[in-house]
Amino acid sequence: MKKSIFGKILIVGRTNVGKSTLLNQLINANISIISRKPNTTQTHITGIYTDKLTQFELIDSPGIKNKYSNIEKKKLRDTFNLIQEVHIIIFLINCFIWTNEETKLLEYIKKNNSNYIIVINKIDCIKKKKLLLPFIYKINQLTLNHEIFLISAKKNIYLKNLLIYINEKLPISSHKHLNNQKTNCTKKFLISEIIRNTLMNLVNKEIVYSFTVEIFDFYRQKNEKYFINSIVFVKNKRHKKIIIGYKGKKINQCKEQSQYKIEKLLEKKIYFKILVKIK
Known part of the structure; x- marks a missing residue:
C-alpha cells in the first residue's frame, strides 16, 4: 500500500x-x-x-x-x-x-x-x-x-x-493540512495583500515600501455581507497626498479594484472601507 x-x-x-x-x-x-x-x-x-x-x-x-x-x-x-x-x-x-x-x-x-x-x-x-x-x-x-x-x-x-x-x-509522512486548503495565511492577511498589491500598481515605484495596510474590522453579519475596514498607513503628508490622488481618485480606484478581488476571494459581497493615515 x-x-x-x-x-x-x-x-x-x-x-x-x-x-x-x-x-x-x-x-x-x-x-x-x-x-x-x-x-x-x-x-x-x-x-x-x-x-x-x-x-x-x-x-x-x-x-x-x-x-x-x-x-x-x-x-x-x-x-x-x-x-x-x-x-x-x-x-x-x-x-x-x-x-x-x-x-x-x-x-x-x-x-x-x-x-x-x-x-x-x-x-x-x-x-x-x-x-x-x-x-x-x-x-x-x-x-x-x-x-x-x-x-x-x-x-x-x-x-x-x-x-x-x-x-x-519528499519524505514519507502524514499530511498536515486539509485536502482543499490552499494556504495557511489568514483571510485578513490575504485581504491586506490584495489592497497592497492594488495600491502598488496605482502609485509610483518610489513609495512601494512607504506604506503598510492593516485590517481593523473583519466580520460577517448574519451569514450575509462581510464588513471590512482597512487603513493604509503612510510616512508623511506627501505620500498621503499621492495615495489619495487628485480629489480622491487614486484611493477610490484602489477601493473599487480591491473590492472586486476581495469579493472573488471570499465568494461573498462585502461592505468595504479604506482610509489613509499618517503613522
Missing part, C-alpha cells in the same frame, strides 16, 4: 524572477501577489499543494538584490533560516542571468542544504532554445551536477516535470 508524503519547499531567487507566479501555478490559486514592480513579495507566503497522497508546503520568499533596508535584512535572515529547515530548495533564475547575488546565495545554500535544484524560468521568451546550452553548462559546473529544470511558470510549461521530481524527493 502506498504511503502519503509531506514536506516543505522554499522558492528563492532575485526579485521579479517569477517566484510568486510559480507558487500560484503549482497550487492553482492566487495567494501570492504578482506585479511587474520590484520587491512585490515583502514577506514569506506559504501555499499548500495536495494531490492524492502528495502534500507539500510551498514557501514564496522576498527576492534577493543588491541593497537591503533594516526590515528587508530581517526577511533575508528568515530566508536563510528556512534554507536550513526545508526538504527542497527551488533556486529560480531567469534565462542568461547569473550575477554576484546568485553566486552568494548559491554558496550559502551549498553550505547549509544539499537538497536544492536550479529552475530556469521564462523559457517561453527564448525562441532558439539552443542558445541556452552554454548557460546551462555554466550553471551545471557551478552546482556540482544538481538537477536543472527549464520551465515557464507563466505559461505552465514543464511544471509536471518539477512535480514528478518533488514527488520522488
